[in-house]
Amino acid sequence: MYTELLQNKNIRYYLIGGGVSRLGDVLSGMAFLFIAYEITESTIFTTAMAIAETAPYLLFGLIGGVIADWLPKKKLLITLDLLRIPLIFSVFLLHQFNLLDYYYLLIVSFAIQTIGCFFNPTHRAILPIITEPEERSLTNSLNDTLSRGVTVLSPVISVWLLTYGTIYFFIIDALTYFISVICLLHVHFTEVKKEVNKSVKGIFLAIAEFFTWAKRSITIRQLFTITFLIVFFNTWVWEVGLLLALSEMSGKSEELYAILQGVFGGTVILTNITIPYFIKKMTMKIYLTGAVVWGAGITYYGVFYQIEHFFIGAILVGIGLPISSLARVYLIQSLVPENKLGRAFSSNAFLLYLANTISLLFYGVLVSFVSIQWLMIGNGMIILIVSIAVLHTITIKHTKLSWRSPINFLK
Structure with missing residues (x-):
């Protein structure tokens, strides 16, 4: 049953890209907290970093859903992934030159999670488009299994990466976004063009x-x-x-x-x-x-x-x-x-x-x-x-x- 489903190219690349991207998100989420504590040695500043990882979803989560409904989904996802790669890689570069400070780390963490507010609902909204109704239960199951599997696997990977240094978490994260882009390029579907009021007022009206x-x-x-x-x-x-x-x-x-x-x-x-x-x-x-x-x-x-x-x-x-x-x-x-x-x-x-x-x-x-x-x-x-x-x-x-x-x- 699963083998037959994965023969569908769209579903296969959708699941692989989403699973790999999720792994990068989990690893970088831990890395931001680890690096924040290394720089500040403060539980207060580390807590602030944790808040920076969740606050965007309360501030921009609903807006992200509107944008997901307005814009071409595939193009939006690829653009968002391409934005995340230099942001994540900049943390690694600044650290290598001893120029990384806490506040830049905080800004990047907030920015990455804000991008996630737009990426996640758009990615979720694609699944019903590329599947038939009878395939959705199975595809949802595989998608959730990958997400849960990543959660179980990430501590093992993090222990291995820590032997090289926490900063290398960000290299892996940037790589996962690149793989996600490649997978998205192989997902093909047709969307109906929508005429909407694309303004700030229009966003709140849409919500x-x-x-x-x-x-x-x-x-x-x-x-x-x-x-x-x-x-x-x-x-x-x-x-x-x-x-x-x-x-x-x-x-x-x-x-x-x-x-x-x-x-x-x-x-x-x-x-x-x-x-x-x-x-x-x-x-x-x-x-x-x-x-x-x-x-x-x-x-x-x-x-x-x-x-x-x-x-x-x-x-x-x-x-x-x-x-x-x-x-x-x-x-x-x-x-x-x-x-x-x-x-x-x-x-x-x-x-x-x-x-x-x-x-x-x-x-x-x-x-x-x-x-x-x-x-x-x-x-x-x-x-x-x-x-x-x-x-x-x-x-x-x-x-x-x-x-x-x-x-x-x-x-």
Whole structure:
């Protein structure tokens, strides 16, 4: 099944280019933090660098989706990659001549992530154009598997690169953007030319137009709202809460956390590969079913609250999360018109970053008053309740509609 799909030249080059580019993004993201700390030896300045890597998505994420819908997608992606190559390479050159300072590094990091605000929704919006509806579930699975695989592989590559020096991360990153350009040149598709109001006012009107449309689409509205809630209740207890809990239980918390993330990553990859064999068409019910398993995983490791049970909970999350993620992407691709896909994916990313940021800030304060275990249990239960409640409502609604539908005995 996968072999047959990869015989499609467009899909093959799309996936290779996206996977390689993602690897470069992960490596340079780590490198900016490493170099920032080497230069300043300050946790405050290093934190500011981390903020510079996420802030652009809150500032320009929605605008990036508009541009993705307005401009020719292939030409835009190649231009953005060609802009990133000299920016990244300049960091390496300045470092070699001992001219690199923190503020230039900060500016480049911010610029690279800002470019990503325009690149990512455009790249996502191409996939429905180059695939047939029956190919999308499988292509989405491969795309997500590559992204997750890169996340698992990047620590191994980073350890090897560190033996030569952190600065060489940027050389690899520049090379990945070059490979991405070559792959994009081999992807061919036809786009419909659009007449739009290309102005600053037009950008905000386009954003407002999309949200007005999304508000009228019941499924998209539910999808965005539930995703925001699930990510909000998941982010802190997964990214921070687990690490803090392991710190209370063991003197090797960082090693255990890394192994836990590895088990999670492996489960996600296995789930991604397996799903297309059983599910050809994603629905809102499948999205919510994944969310139920996801919430069950968080609730499980919160209730039992022991190291071995953290691993079982991580496996459950590793099954539920990709099911929901693939269903969400499939629904967006299927329900959103082609001329709104860029805005749909950028809005989705914006909501994810917003939920992540608010979750980290809110629970970072709340953990001073409530135990980690109770936060895990509470958040997992909320995800479960919300997912089951909406799933129940959709099931009842569909049942009523099927009973009301007239039966044509002459058919």
